[in-house]
Amino acid sequence: MSEMQEMIMESTEKILKEYSKKEIVNEAENGIWAKELWDNLEAYGMLKVAVPEELMGNGGDQYDAFSILYLIGKYSAPIPLAENYIVNKLLMDLGESVQDEFITISATEHKNLFQIREKDDGWIVSGKAKYVPWARFAQKILVLGETEEDTKLALLPLDNAKIKEGKNLAGEARDEVFFDNVYVEEIKTKSVDIEEQVEKILYTGGLTRSVMMVGALENLLALTKEHISERSQFGRPLYRFQAVQQHMAQLAGEFAATNVAVKNAISSYEKNPVSKEIAFAKLRVNEAIEKVNPIAHQILAAIGFTFEHTLHHSTRRLWSWREEFGKESDWEQIIAKDLMNLNQNELWSLITNVENSSQKVDVK
Amino acid sequence: MKALRIPVVELPKETEALRNEIRAFIKEELESGSIAPSCDSWLCGFSPELSKKIGEKGWIGMTWPAEYGGKERTSIERYVVTEELLAAGAPVAAHWIADRQSGPLFLKFGTEKQKHFFLPKIARGECYFSIGLSEPNAGSDLAAIKTKAEKVEGGWLLNGSKIWTSGAHLAHYMITLCRTSPQDINNRHAGMSQLVVDLSAPGVTIRPIHLMTGEHHFNEVFFEDVFIPDNMVVGKIGNGWAQGMTELAYERSGPERILSTYPLLNELTNTLIENKDEKGLNEVSKVVTRLWTLRNMSLGIAKLLEEGIPSSLIASLVKDLGTQFEQRMAEITRLLVSAIPSINSESKLEKLMAQAMLQSPGFTLRGGTTEILRGIVAKGVVKA
Numbered sequence: 001m002s003e004m005q006e007m008i009m010e011s012t013e014k015i016l017k018e019y020s021k022k023e024i025v026n027e028a029e030n031g032i033w034a035k036e037l038w039d040n041l042e043a044y045g046m047l048k049v050a051v052p053e054e055l056m057g058n059g060g061d062q063y064d065a066f067s068i069l070y071l072i073g074k075y076s077a078p079i080p081l082a083e084n085y086i087v088n089k090l091l092m093d094l095g096e097s098v099q100d101e102f103i104t105i106s107a108t109e110h111k112n113l114f115q116i117r118e119k120d121d122g123w124i125v126s127g128k129a130k131y132v133p134w135a136r137f138a139q140k141i142l143v144l145g146e147t148e149e150d151t152k153l154a155l156l157p158l159d160n161a162k163i164k165e166g167k168n169l170a171g172e173a174r175d176e177v178f179f180d181n182v183y184v185e186e187i188k189t190k191s192v193d194i195e196e197q198v199e200k201i202l203y204t205g206g207l208t209r210s211v212m213m214v215g216a217l218e219n220l221l222a223l224t225k226e227h228i229s230e231r232s233q234f235g236r237p238l239y240r241f242q243a244v245q246q247h248m249a250q251l252a253g254e255f256a257a258t259n260v261a262v263k264n265a266i267s268s269y270e271k272n273p274v275s276k277e278i279a280f281a282k283l284r285v286n287e288a289i290e291k292v293n294p295i296a297h298q299i300l301a302a303i304g305f306t307f308e309h310t311l312h313h314s315t316r317r318l319w320s321w322r323e324e325f326g327k328e329s330d331w332e333q334i335i336a337k338d339l340m341n342l343n344q345n346e347l348w349s350l351i352t353n354v355e356n357s358s359q360k361v362d363v364k
Numbered sequence: 365m366k367a368l369r370i371p372v373v374e375l376p377k378e379t380e381a382l383r384n385e386i387r388a389f390i391k392e393e394l395e396s397g398s399i400a401p402s403c404d405s406w407l408c409g410f411s412p413e414l415s416k417k418i419g420e421k422g423w424i425g426m427t428w429p430a431e432y433g434g435k436e437r438t439s440i441e442r443y444v445v446t447e448e449l450l451a452a453g454a455p456v457a458a459h460w461i462a463d464r465q466s467g468p469l470f471l472k473f474g475t476e477k478q479k480h481f482f483l484p485k486i487a488r489g490e491c492y493f494s495i496g497l498s499e500p501n502a503g504s505d506l507a508a509i510k511t512k513a514e515k516v517e518g519g520w521l522l523n524g525s526k527i528w529t530s531g532a533h534l535a536h537y538m539i540t541l542c543r544t545s546p547q548d549i550n551n552r553h554a555g556m557s558q559l560v561v562d563l564s565a566p567g568v569t570i571r572p573i574h575l576m577t578g579e580h581h582f583n584e585v586f587f588e589d590v591f592i593p594d595n596m597v598v599g600k601i602g603n604g605w606a607q608g609m610t611e612l613a614y615e616r617s618g619p620e621r622i623l624s625t626y627p628l629l630n631e632l633t634n635t636l637i638e639n640k641d642e643k644g645l646n647e648v649s650k651v652v653t654r655l656w657t658l659r660n661m662s663l664g665i666a667k668l669l670e671e672g673i674p675s676s677l678i679a680s681l682v683k684d685l686g687t688q689f690e691q692r693m694a695e696i697t698r699l700l701v702s703a704i705p706s707i708n709s710e711s712k713l714e715k716l717m718a719q720a721m722l723q724s725p726g727f728t729l730r731g732g733t734t735e736i737l738r739g740i741v742a743k744g745v746v747k748a
């Protein structure tokens with residue numbers, strides 16, 4: 001980590017410790033926007049990391065952005081920073097400046113494109129998006145749509161949209177957004193290839209979730225470790241029991257594995273935002289949850305099953321986030337497609353990232 | 365949780381040429397029929413012919429100094445060589461232990477004489493070692509060993525026995541952990557030493573213990589007044605436990621702890637592609653994802669070890685995850701294909717399935733059992 005990166009991490013962690021406390025995370029579940037948290041991150045320039053200054057960003061690279069998201073996951077921060085980064089990335093790649101407002105993104109409804117028709121000096125918009133993260137708090141939404149001419153990425157103001165509030169298993173806002181022939185005077189659109197955008201949203205989103213999940217896993221591991229060190233039964237701390245040790249070692253294993261998986265995916269991202277490493281990482285992290293959540297709850301037993309304890313901030317997020325931007329079966333199919341295209345004995349080349357060129361080498 | 369963070373390794377471009385050189389070498393050996401891919405080839409595939417050829421290529425002891433027959437390559441390059449050989453299922457057992465741990469042990473603790481005597485022979489692929497740790501009453505509890513050496517004029521007299529010694533009937537030497545002073549109940553790890561036993565010496569008897577398949581892989585080795593000259597003591601008398609432990613991280617996190625059943629995964633993938641079996645490949649994509657992750661863990665630890673950063677906790681963790689993975693491979697395969705495992709089947713897939721199934725119990729025992737590894741990890745995490 002460079003000095004700059006350490007500084008970013010340090011100030012982010014400081015903000016999170018102060019403004020993503022237990023009470024704030026709990027309140028957010030009741031629909032209260034974590035204003036101080038968001039505003040502080042904004043004040044420190046964290047909302048526009050990894051965007052060059054020409055595009056109104058604050059510079060830095062993707063590694064910085066994902067390091068911040070890791071902390072968002074670790075502290076269960078109830079804010080849409082990931083969505084903000086995804087939107088920034090899409091805008092930036094189209095050469096557009098990033099915006100000051102909070103923009104959310106419709107990730108799931110790519111089969112039903114929003115219909116955008118010219119009318120007088122403005123536009124008429126129709127469409128519906130389900131399970132939109134934090135829509136009720138957003139000023140705008142980035143959607144995939146089509147005009148009479150072609151397919152677009154369109155930035156729509158949410159002022160006249162209807163929003164039906166919903167939530168994921170962690171109580172994070174996941175709303176339904178309707179545009180029922182809404183007249184909009186000004187919208188920003190950009191012609192895009194839909195498939196390409198859908199893929200980019202899935203992979204970028206998948207990586208944001210993977211990273212946040214490993215952050216949450218770190219918290220889960222820390223809470224578990226603390227518990228087995230401090231709680232005693234039968235006259236000794238829990239960690240002295242072999243059965244507990246076996247559980248703990250498995251948690252540690254899943255954390256170490258998912259941690260290295262996302263780090264490798266992050267380093268691939270700058271070169272290729274739809275890399276196979278991202279597919280591997282999201283699938284690997286998702287798969288860990290089935291093991292990790294039950295173990296953590298088993299070890300913390302009754303106290304960990306309460307609202308009072310904070311274990312659920314992490315475990316409920318892990319259950320939620322594994323569904324988002326591709327569940328296991330989605331990523332399996334994506335990877336399987338690559339496998340299907342392999343020649344005989346070529347799997348090893350895929351794993352090592354070095355093509356089999358033994359034919360070309362002179363055999364002495 | 366710093367102790368659980370493993371660094372990302374981007375393999376240098378130069379290693380690609382090396383990788384292709386090995387692939388070409390293996391291809392030639394496969395095509396000439398001198399080797400056939402098999403599971404668990406690093407412990408079961410004993411071929412002095414192949415080991416000598418690999419030695420000629422400079423791929424044994426390749427990180428060692430040139431004066432001892434090494435090639436002064438990096439440990440990452442060594443990693444590339446070993447993982448390519450394992451992925452191909454090449455029979456590398458003859459030199460494996462000597463290359464992985466006996467050689468490095470001499471380098472670290474041996475005398476100049478020992479280094480000059482053993483290392484060049486090992487590097488040529490001509491000198492094989494076995495590991496003499498376990499005894500009938502000392503398995504997981506290794507500190508309970510009873511085999512003892514008593515000081516005599518010019519050397520030591522060794523008495524006792526070792527058990528489960530892989531390849532002792534084929535190897536030339538065994539690094540033997542024994543007591544050189546009586547057990548001290550207050551310090552169980554004190555008073556142990558490492559001696560090089562010439563397995564052809566008078567007083568050494570090697571008796572086969574057949575695996576459940578009937579194969580002869582490991583042995584019981586008896587010592588009756590075996591004379592060990594002073595110059596065959598490795599390192600310091602009394603320091604055997606500590607010396608042995610330093611090699612454990614290498615032993616536990618290498619690619620052989622994740623790739624023992626890779627030849628089966630390769631063949632399974634071939635079969636499913638041939639059958640255009642999308643569902644099957646969906647399952648395999650999970651396996652490939654796990655393997656990709658494990659490889660990145662193992663590579664990351666190789667880098668930490670090269671930098672001299674203590675890694676025994678994560679090495680134990682990788683061995684646990686890796687061997688669980690190896691063990692599941694046959695189970696996963698059998699549900700995806702209509703093949704029935706059989707050792708003498710004509711079908712490559714069925715043969716590899718049989719090997720993977722029948723060797724599987726050993727994966728999570730040798731080199732430290734699952735339970736012991738998890739104990740190490742859990743205690744490490746609590747202390748971290």
Ligand SMILES: Cc1cc2nc3c(=O)[nH]c(=O)nc-3n(C[C@H](O)[C@H](O)[C@H](O)COP(=O)(O)OP(=O)(O)OC[C@H]3O[C@@H](n4cnc5c(N)ncnc54)[C@H](O)[C@@H]3O)c2cc1C
Pocket residue numbers: 242494495496497498499502503504505527528529530531582725726729730731732733734735736739
């Ligand atoms: C294929 C193979 C090759 C081998 N090659 C060699 C070799 O070359 N050289 C050599 O020295 N040894 C070798 N071994 C021996 C190997 O190191 C031992 O089998 C291993 O250390 C376990 O010892 P054990 O078999 O005596 O089992 P035990 O130690 O008796 O264990 C029996 C069971 O009890 C569990 N157990 C034991 N103690 C604890 C504890 N404290 N906490 C929780 N659970 C516990 C174990 O995990 C295991 O499940 C080999 C073994 C195999 C299978």
